[in-house]
Amino acid sequence: MTTAVADHHHDEVPKGITRWLFTTNHKDIGTLYLWFSFIMFLVGGAMALVIRAELFMPGLQVVNPHFYNQMVTVHALVMIFGAVMPGFVGFANWMLPMMVGAPDMALPRMNNWSFWLLPFATTLLIASLFVPGGGPAAGWTIYPPLSIQGGMGVDLTIFTIHILGMSSILGAINIIATILNMRAPGMTLMKMPLFVWTWVITAFLLIAAMPVLAGAVTMLLTDRHFGTAFFSAAGGGDPVMFQHIFWFFGHPEVYILILPAFGIISQVIPTFARKPLFGYSSMVFATAAIAFLSFIVWAHHMYTVGMPLSGELFFMYSTMLIAIPTGVKVFNWLATMWRGSMTFETPMLYAIATVALFTVGGLTGLMMAITPADFQYHDTYFIVAHFHYVIFCGSVLAMFSGVYYWLPKWTGHMYDETLGKVHFWLTVISFNITFFPQHFLGFAGMPRRIPDYSLQFAEFNMVSSIGGFILGFSQLILLWVVIKSIRGGKKATAEVWDNPEGLEWTVPSPAPYHTFATAPEVR
Amino acid sequence: MTERNLRKSNRRVTGWLSLWVVGMFGFGYALVPLYSVFCEITGLNGKSATLSEVSAAPLTIDKSRTVTVEFTVNVSGIPWRVDRPETVRLNVHPGEATTVIYEAHSLVDAMTAGQAVPSVTPAKAARHFRKTECFCFTRQELVGGESKLMPVTFVVDPKLPAEVKTITLSYEVYPANENLTNSS
Amino acid sequence: MIVSRFKKLRSAMVATAGAGMMGFLPTAAQAEWALNLQRPVTEIARVQYDLHMLIMYIVTVIGIIVFGVMFYSIAKFRKSKGAEAAKFDHSTKAEVLWTVIPTLILIAMAVPSTKALLLMEDTTESDMVLKVTGYQWGWQYDYLEEDVSFFSKLATPQSQITGNETKGENYLLEVDNHVVIPAGKKVRLLLTAKDVIHAWWVPQLGGKKDAIPGYINEMWIRADETGTYRGQCAELCGKDHGYMPIVVDVVEEAEYMAWIEAQKNKS
Numbered sequence: 001m002t003t004a005v006a007d008h009h010h011d012e013v014p015k016g017i018t019r020w021l022f023t024t025n026h027k028d029i030g031t032l033y034l035w036f037s038f039i040m041f042l043v044g045g046a047m048a049l050v051i052r053a054e055l056f057m058p059g060l061q062v063v064n065p066h067f068y069n070q071m072v073t074v075h076a077l078v079m080i081f082g083a084v085m086p087g088f089v090g091f092a093n094w095m096l097p098m099m100v101g102a103p104d105m106a107l108p109r110m111n112n113w114s115f116w117l118l119p120f121a122t123t124l125l126i127a128s129l130f131v132p133g134g135g136p137a138a139g140w141t142i143y144p145p146l147s148i149q150g151g152m153g154v155d156l157t158i159f160t161i162h163i164l165g166m167s168s169i170l171g172a173i174n175i176i177a178t179i180l181n182m183r184a185p186g187m188t189l190m191k192m193p194l195f196v197w198t199w200v201i202t203a204f205l206l207i208a209a210m211p212v213l214a215g216a217v218t219m220l221l222t223d224r225h226f227g228t229a230f231f232s233a234a235g236g237g238d239p240v241m242f243q244h245i246f247w248f249f250g251h252p253e254v255y256i257l258i259l260p261a262f263g264i265i266s267q268v269i270p271t272f273a274r275k276p277l278f279g280y281s282s283m284v285f286a287t288a289a290i291a292f293l294s295f296i297v298w299a300h301h302m303y304t305v306g307m308p309l310s311g312e313l314f315f316m317y318s319t320m321l322i323a324i325p326t327g328v329k330v331f332n333w334l335a336t337m338w339r340g341s342m343t344f345e346t347p348m349l350y351a352i353a354t355v356a357l358f359t360v361g362g363l364t365g366l367m368m369a370i371t372p373a374d375f376q377y378h379d380t381y382f383i384v385a386h387f388h389y390v391i392f393c394g395s396v397l398a399m400f401s402g403v404y405y406w407l408p409k410w411t412g413h414m415y416d417e418t419l420g421k422v423h424f425w426l427t428v429i430s431f432n433i434t435f436f437p438q439h440f441l442g443f444a445g446m447p448r449r450i451p452d453y454s455l456q457f458a459e460f461n462m463v464s465s466i467g468g469f470i471l472g473f474s475q476l477i478l479l480w481v482v483i484k485s486i487r488g489g490k491k492a493t494a495e496v497w498d499n500p501e502g503l504e505w506t507v508p509s510p511a512p513y514h515t516f517a518t519a520p521e522v523r
Numbered sequence: 524m525t526e527r528n529l530r531k532s533n534r535r536v537t538g539w540l541s542l543w544v545v546g547m548f549g550f551g552y553a554l555v556p557l558y559s560v561f562c563e564i565t566g567l568n569g570k571s572a573t574l575s576e577v578s579a580a581p582l583t584i585d586k587s588r589t590v591t592v593e594f595t596v597n598v599s600g601i602p603w604r605v606d607r608p609e610t611v612r613l614n615v616h617p618g619e620a621t622t623v624i625y626e627a628h629s630l631v632d633a634m635t636a637g638q639a640v641p642s643v644t645p646a647k648a649a650r651h652f653r654k655t656e657c658f659c660f661t662r663q664e665l666v667g668g669e670s671k672l673m674p675v676t677f678v679v680d681p682k683l684p685a686e687v688k689t690i691t692l693s694y695e696v697y698p699a700n701e702n703l704t705n706s707s
Numbered sequence: 708m709i710v711s712r713f714k715k716l717r718s719a720m721v722a723t724a725g726a727g728m729m730g731f732l733p734t735a736a737q738a739e740w741a742l743n744l745q746r747p748v749t750e751i752a753r754v755q756y757d758l759h760m761l762i763m764y765i766v767t768v769i770g771i772i773v774f775g776v777m778f779y780s781i782a783k784f785r786k787s788k789g790a791e792a793a794k795f796d797h798s799t800k801a802e803v804l805w806t807v808i809p810t811l812i813l814i815a816m817a818v819p820s821t822k823a824l825l826l827m828e829d830t831t832e833s834d835m836v837l838k839v840t841g842y843q844w845g846w847q848y849d850y851l852e853e854d855v856s857f858f859s860k861l862a863t864p865q866s867q868i869t870g871n872e873t874k875g876e877n878y879l880l881e882v883d884n885h886v887v888i889p890a891g892k893k894v895r896l897l898l899t900a901k902d903v904i905h906a907w908w909v910p911q912l913g914g915k916k917d918a919i920p921g922y923i924n925e926m927w928i929r930a931d932e933t934g935t936y937r938g939q940c941a942e943l944c945g946k947d948h949g950y951m952p953i954v955v956d957v958v959e960e961a962e963y964m965a966w967i968e969a970q971k972n973k974s
Contacts, residue, residue, distance in 0.1 A: 058878060059870045066946045106533045139943045145920060146903040146945055169544055177536040181529055211544050215551020230555060233640050233921020234599070234697035239904060240919060241558050245551060274786070276796040304906060304941075305917045306898075306924035308646040309828045313821060320813045324806060330773060331805045337780040341792040344785075352777070359773050363766035370816065372823035373759045375914020376744055376752075379906060379941040444741035445910040447941045450949030452868060454879045454937075459740050595838055595851060599901050599920065611851050642923045644897070645830060688831040691897055693923040 013513050021116075024108035025513060026093045031410070032115050033090030034403075038479070040082030040122060041396075045472050047075035052434075052468035054451055055461050068451035069137035070129060070153075076140035077157070080257065081164045082122050084395050088260040089114075089171045091402055092199050094410065096175060098504040098511065099193045101184025101520045106177035114170035121163035128156035139449060141250070142217070144231040144242050148224055155224065158217045165210040172203035172210075184503070186522030190284070193502050194277060197284050198263030201291045202256050208295070209252035216245040240305050247298035255294045257391055258358075259287060261398030262329060265351050268405050269333055271500040272348035273340030279332040286325035286332075293322050303374045312371045319369035326362055330355060343498070346420030350401030353428050354393060361389030364439065379449075382442025388435045400427070400478065407485050408492035412510030415485040419477060426474035433467025584618035585681045591615075592679070593691040594623060601637050601698040602630040603665065605673075612689075617681040620655065625673040625694070632667035638699040639663070639673075641692065648687045651680035662699035744910065748932050748957070751913035754823045762816060769812075827914070830927045833895035837888065841898070841905030841918040841940065844947035848886050851897075855970040859884045861950045868950075879949070880937040885956045889963035890933050898924040903945060909938030909953050917942055930957040 013019070023029060050071045054062045063071065093111065097104055105111050129135040133151020136142060147154055179192070179200045220242070222228040229235020231242045262283075270277045277283065299307060299315040307315075333355050342348065364386040368374050377383060400423075407415050437460035442448075446457045453461065492509035503522070507515045593612045596605045608623035615621050629635055639659040643649040654660075658673035665671055679690065747753040784790045838849035845860035862881045866872040875881070888894050898907055900918040908915030916926045930936075938953040958966065 058874060060868055061870065065949060069943070069946065069948070106529075107537065137945070143904060143943075146943065149903065149945065173537055173540045173544075176540060177533045180536055181532045207540055207543055208547055211547035212551040212554075215548050215554075219552070219555075233695060233919075234638065236640070238558070238562075238922075240922070241555065244558060245554050248554065273784070274792040275794070278795075279797050279802055282797070282802055304915050305919065306644075306646070306922070309824065312824055312828075316820060316824070317817060320817060323813060324809050327809045328802070328806060331801075334773065334776050334780065335798070335801065337777070337784065339790075339793040339795075340780070340784050341786040341790045342781065342784050343787070344781075352781070356774065356777060359770065363770050366766055367759070367762050370758060370762055370820045372755050372820055372827055372914070373762060375827070375916075376755050376759065376910065378915060379943075440740070440742045443744050445745055445908075445938070447908070447939050447949075449943040450939075452879060452949050454877070455874060456741060593836065593851065595849070595897065595923075597840060597899060597901065640921050642899075642921065644923045644925045645828075686829075686831065689833070689895075691836075691923060691925065693897065693899065695899065695921045697921075 022112065024104070024112050026097050026105045026108070026111065027410075027511065027513065029105075029111050029115050030090050030092075030094030033086050033093055033118075036115070036118055037083050037087035037090055037399075038482075040078050040086070042475065043126070044075050044078035044083055045475060047071045047078065049469060049472050051075065052465040055453070056465040057462060058453055058455055058458055060452055063451070065451045066134060066137060069139075069449065070135040072449050073136045073139055073142075073157075074125065074129065077125060077136070077160070078122065079391075080140065080253070081161070082118070082125075084257050084391065084399075085164075085168055086118055087399050088199075088202070088257075088395075089168070091195075091260065091264065091399070091406075092171070092175055095406065095504060096178060096196055096199060097182065098507065098515055099196050099502055100179060100182060100187050101503050101516050101522060102178060102182035103514060103517050105174050106182055107174045110170055111174055114167045114174065117163050117167040117170075121160045121167065124156050124163070125160040128153035128160075131156065141243075141246060142220065143246075144220060144223065144239050147220060148232070155221065158221050161217050162214055165214045168206050169210050172206035175199055175203040176207075184516065184519040184522050190281065191522065193263075194266035194280065194283055195260070195263035198259040198266075198287050201287050202259045205252045205256050205259070205291055205294065209249045209256065212245060213249035213253075216242060216249065219245075240302075243302045243305060244299065247301045248295070250301060251298045252291070252294040254390070255290055258394045259291070261354065261358075261395045262287065264398045264402040264405070265333060265354055267502070268347050268351040268401050269336050269355075271405070271497050272345065272351070273337050273342050274498060275336060275340040276501070277332070278335035278338075279328070282328055283332055286328045289325040290322060293318065293325070297322060300369060300371075300374075303371050304378050316369060316371045320366070323362070323366050323369075330359055330362070345404070345497075346415070346417060346424055347401045347405035349421065349424045350397050350404065353424070354397040354401060357389055357393030357397065357428070357431070361386055361393060364389065377442060379447055380442035381438040381446045381448055384448050385435050385438035385442060388431075388438075392431060392435075397427075400424075403478070403482070405497075406504070407482065408496045409504060409509050409511055411485045411489075412492055412508075413485045413487075413489035414492050414496075415481050415489065419481045419484070423474060423477040423481060426477065427471065430467045430470035430474060434464050434471050435467075437461075437464050437467075582618040582678060582681055584616050586616050588617055588681075589614045590617060590679050590683065590687065591689040592621075592677070593689060594625075594693075595691065596625060596639075596694040596696065598696045601635060601696060603635065603637055603696060604628045604630060605694070605696050615679055617679045617683055620676055620678050622656075622674050622676040625658065625675065626670060627663065627665060627673055627696070628670045629665035629668055634664060634666050636662050636664045636699040637696045639694040639696045641694050644691045644693070645687060647684055648690045651683040651687075652690055652692070653678045653680060659694060746911060747913075748911045748934065748936065749913050749928050749930050751827050751928065752911055754826060755914060758819055758823050761819065765812065765816065827926070830895050830925050832893065833927055834892040835888075836895045836897060837886070838897040838899070839907050839918060840901060841907065841944070841951075842901040843903065843945050844940075844951040845882075846886075846905075846907070846951065846953060847901075848884075850967065850970075853967050853971065855967060857884050857970070859886065859954070861947075861952060863950075877937065880939070880952045880954070882952055882954045885935070885954045887956045887958055887963055887966045888928075888930065889960040890930050890957050892960070893927055893929045895925060895927045898926065904942050905940050905944045905951070906942035907938075907953060908941040909936050909955055911936045912938070912955065915941045930955075933957050933959060 131152045135153040136157040138147040219230040229237040231237050231239050297319045300319040441460050494508045495505050594607045596607050606626045643652050654677045656676040747756045836851045840847040849856045859882045862883045867874045898918040900920045905918040906915045912928045936955045940951040
């Protein structure tokens with residue numbers, strides 16, 4: 001199995017639990033991140049099923065309203081901070097060093113630490129559900145004064161956010177250092193694969209946005225326990241200020257969740273269209289433009305707080321601007337497919353679904369940018385539908401695409417194509433059954449975050465719940481596919497696919513424990 | 524890059540980025556005063572009304588224009604009843620100082636202290652609504668069962684945008700506590 | 708085809724309901740499978756509705772174009788059909804085109820949106836003022852000029868929520884005291900809250916606005932038609948967030964006067 005590429009180091013893989021506890025190997029840490037992300041995806045998904053079970057029909061059947069609110073809150077936190085962000089960091093760990101021709105991440109020991117913070121933090125979060133008063137129930141946005149009212153669960157959540165924030169900041173620093181310092185000779189910035197580009201921009205977003213969130217929740221903590229009054233009107237503070245600070249973090253956060261997905265899609269589509277990525281440099285600039293704009297649109301999440309007219313106009317216009325670079329990306333992907341020679345293996349199916357359904361989410365996002373109309377959409381199920389189209393179809397489907405794309409490289413075995421396709425069709429169809437009706441619910445006037453609803457919303461909610469359960473259980477197929485591919489299957493070649501581009505395809509499958517100990521030659 | 528140079532370079536990048544992280548954390552806190560300044564300029568949330576009470580130069584009275592000022596009050600978490608001024612709305616000329624009186628009644632036997640927090644709407648009027656004297660500048664104490672007249676004197680700045688015809692002055696009265704910043 | 712599938716599903720649901728799950732299906736009077744915004748009855752709601760439709764048409768057309776190109780490519784440029792991959796990787800002309808055209812569309816969308824926003828923010832020259840105070844979990848209404856004030860809370864009995872009783876027609880959308888406003892009059896709402904942030908929203912009367920403790924917000928409504936309009940709190944405000952509905956009766960002016968008099972005598 002060892003080849004010339006790896007023979008500078010002893011290609012000995014440590015054994016036992018200590019391998020995983022003390023590992024500084026980027027591939028091991030990547031694997032840890034990916035498994036952690038998948039477990040969190042299932043945990044958050046289970047919470048979503050509690051929500052959908054309660055909403056299956058009007059009335060209270062399954063949980064009480066307070067627990068329902070906790071589920072809504074913790075589902076969001078687990079999915080955002082536990083599943084999607086670590087998932088992409090996992091991809092970054094596995095793929096970035098190989099993509100830029102580096103032997104490992106720049107700061108391997110810190111890498112280990114930034115992973116092992118995660119299980120600790122999410123345990124705190126989940127534990128908060130069991131303390132007196134229950135977990136956080138104010139929504140993942142933890143708006144005061146409601147979040148001031150909560151019990152100890154809110155404090156645990158704040159600590160969780162601190163630790164998770166620290167973990168992602170460390171991860172981001174590591175990624176930037178790797179990309180700036182560790183590229184193989186000849187790997188100039190504008191030769192880097194797009195996944196590398198989107199990640200380096202994401203890492204800068206993380207470094208700029210996460211500390212602001214940490215600041216906001218720290219203020220919340222001192223408001224709760226140490227008598228400050230940042231957000232309390234009674235003490236001269238302002239509850240709306242929290243929303244401003246939160247969304248100053250929150251909107252870049254949305255792009256932290258989506259930009260690496262754009263990167264994965266930009267790797268997968270050219271491979272299966274057998275045609276180079278269309279408009280590489282415009283992709284890079286569009287990504288940077290989106291990242292920049294993300295810092296000046298935050299208040300579109302809070303049109304209804306009573307901003308002055310000038311503010312509403314500014315945020316409406318700036319938000320609409322985002323449609324332009326986002327559109328450029330979608331058109332570039334389409335142009336990559338145009339006059340290609342396409343095949344439709346599971347990664348490509350997922351990539352196409354990502355582009356298609358993310359476009360739906362993008363277009364509903366454009367509708368919500370229009371302030372006057374948003375006064376109707378705000379805080380309804382239309383919003384819920386929108387961000388699931390963006391985050392599930394944008395980020396999660398792209399991750400699925402990435403998993404199927406690189407799985408043979410990780411395990412050395414081809415995955416089961418039939419099972420992969422079953423997973424794909426079940427996921428995409430049930431996703432749409434779950435979330436498309438929620439657009440209608442929102443239009444018809446169903447507020448989000450309610451455990452019970454009036455009768456005119458009954459039918460679509462039932463449809464949505466049925467879809468939700470199919471969607472949830474379909475994900476076990478992915479687990480099976482991955483385990484199956486780890487345990488055996490058709491041997492994958494180094495290239496795996498039909499002449500794919502990128503350094504990761506020049507090393508054997510599975511990728512040896514140490515790759516590129518000697519930097520490769522990049523033409 | 525040699526091994527040593529690489530290590531140095533990694534350390535440098537880490538150092539800069541860490542500095543940036545600390546800076547952004549500080550920026551989160553800096554948003555608090557920035558937000559106040561921003562509110563003062565834009566009148567967001569009617570906050571600025573509380574800041575412009577120091578009107579040094581007397582304003583010229585604009586007799587040609589009348590602005591309606593409305594009064595309302597809420598009580599929250601304190602055993603008081605606070606009555607709004609006799610007239611729910613008053614027509615005033617910009618530049619003219621007007622005094623209206625709120626009346627607070629304690630509903631319990633013990634001494635209680637309250638703090639009124641003002642809010643002015645529409646937002647664009649907020650910075651042109653100046654209070655020269657207000658019970659909201661300090662905490663108010665009521666002994667058990669006491670009733671107290673609480674005056675507020677205000678001037679509408681003649682620079683008030685022409686399209687504003689009505690201004691609403693609202694108070695929310697909270698229990699005062701020791702760590703209260705003076706929210707006048 | 709989708710519709711027929713839904714119909715099938717619905718009959719399946721009726722069957723399930725018959726099989727024992729009592730009272731979760733809407734009564735005939737309710738709008739079922741509602742697809743769009745509720746019918747607007749104020750100028751603001753109408754402007755929002757029209758804007759919503761306009762933008763929805765625009766994004767639908769954009770969506771159809773994107774999907775069309777995508778599905779055409781999928782059908783046409785497949786390797787299994789012997790498609791040869793072209794070599795191009797950029798086209799300045801195309802890239803300029805798909806930057807400029809969206810920009811123009813956005814400008815076309817911004818114009819009516821700005822106008823609508825100006826209309827909504829114009830709270831001047833109102834005929835009456837109604838102060839709305841949100842609290843956990845209900846609403847307090849003050850008719851400032853009239854010295855009329857009352858609380859309005861959910862009237863749906865707990866037994867309907869827990870399923871021990873058949874759910875009524877306006878399940879979760881009924882309150883003990885309705886707010887009454889006259890038709891054709893510009894009503895300025897002053898919104899605030901006692902404890903946490905709430906949001907007052909009656910879809911047919913226009914958009915929502917947050918009710919924030921310590922601060923006062925305003926919005927206005929002028930209802931064209933008499934009728935009863937229902938809405939809900941739209942900002943998560945704790946345990947019973949789902950249980951703080953709003954019911955507004957819009958009546959003729961004479962009727963409103965009589966109602967106000969009766970309220971004054973009550974207090």
